[in-house]
Amino acid sequence: MIAGVLADAVLVLHALFIVWVVFGGFAVWRRPRLAWLHLPALAWGLWIEISGGVCPLTPLEVSLRRAAGGQGYTGGFIDHYLGGLIYPAGLTHGAQLVAAGVLALINAIPYGLLITRALRTRLTH
Numbered sequence: 001m002i003a004g005v006l007a008d009a010v011l012v013l014h015a016l017f018i019v020w021v022v023f024g025g026f027a028v029w030r031r032p033r034l035a036w037l038h039l040p041a042l043a044w045g046l047w048i049e050i051s052g053g054v055c056p057l058t059p060l061e062v063s064l065r066r067a068a069g070g071q072g073y074t075g076g077f078i079d080h081y082l083g084g085l086i087y088p089a090g091l092t093h094g095a096q097l098v099a100a101g102v103l104a105l106i107n108a109i110p111y112g113l114l115i116t117r118a119l120r121t122r123l124t125h
Helices: 002-030 032-051 057-067 077-086 093-124
Strands: none
Touching: 002 032, 002 057, 002 093, 032 093
């Protein structure tokens, strides 16, 4: 019972982390001090995407599911829960690099706006 609840908590934490990695730059644009939290998360997300690695939260969730008497899964979190949507069958490493580029671009927009705003403020004061 407890292992199942913990597995669900890890699932929610993992999903929230992914949302933070993808869209956290927009929160940073509003509150620049959040960059200290977002930039390491973004770097981790990009590294996992580029390297094809597995986030440590994935095996933790799988272990907890198995401890709760359920069945774990193979592969990564995104592949299991969002597989066909984000990672279609036959995904190549080149496509993962494109996904990493899209992730970087999504975050470059708010960071670019933040830098522009900071420069503009500095020049007017």
